[in-house]
Amino acid sequence: MTEFIVAGLCIFVGVAWAEFREWLPWLAKKVLAQAVLGLPTAWRARMHEELSAELTAVPGKLSPLLFACSLWWCFWRNAILTRIDAALSKRVLRSVDIVLSAVFIFLCAPIFAFSLVATCLSCGRFGIWKTTRNGKDDVPFTLFRFQIRHHLTGKVTRVGRTLYRLSLDELPILVNVLQVDMSLVGPPPTVGRQAAGVRRSLKPGVAWLQSTQGEDLGSFGVSTLPSLRVYFKSLANVIHTALVH
């Protein structure tokens, strides 16, 4: 009886294995179809066709499945790591923005107070000028600056000219940074017209590098370390320019 069961079991395993081997190419194609879903949408169709061809170049029946599994693992691991990195980079940049703008506001509080009083007196009204600019995704926000013109004559006041020359009229922008509307580093805010490309997906900022300055600006806000490199390089650039001029 036992021999009969063992023989039956052996036959069953043999048939099941033979059947499984026949299913392996089909399974490899299914795994590959799932693997390419881990790629950016624009790449999927082409990569699916390309990798289907590569699958036929892999010898054996189990190896193509392993090849497809390794693709699945790498594509999905990269996709998940990229998403984590993008989320992390946004949080890190926001944290640095809050800390640095709070420190700048604290350090510049006496200058801020003095400028506000001087602007109020010279302009004949409250010294903060509010204007509308386009922010991230073209959402309008209120930008703060010190008033540099007299509210009746429209002429630039002496205090306003001094503030403008020293770039101190932009000091209230630090409040915009604390308020989420802006970042210390980002492309300049636009007026009316739509920002193009990568700029549209970024918060406007005070400092921004030119694309010719050797940094991959497209990775800003997408990957943590390149974003921080662009961030501090932009800030250093602005501080250097301010000190030189």
Added chain:
Amino acid sequence: MRLSHTGLRVLKAFMDRPGVSAHGYDLMQTTGVASGTLYPLLMRFEEAGWMISSWENVDPVQEGRPRRRLYRVTGAGQAAIAQYMSALGLGTAA
């Protein structure tokens, strides 16, 4: 564009055989770079204009297999790669 050590290995494989087109699986065998790393890398090189790719000019029915995608380094790519490698003190065959 910043290059990793793996990226350099792939580019070196092209520079060692200038003018030759290669498909992904062939490159995987030559360089030993894992498939999941290699294909996104090739697409990034293509986006950067360092490589161009085209479908193999074969009849899939006659060949009994799907057509493959062949990669080739462009002139701009060769210049960029040579510049990058010389900066790192690596020689190129081109």
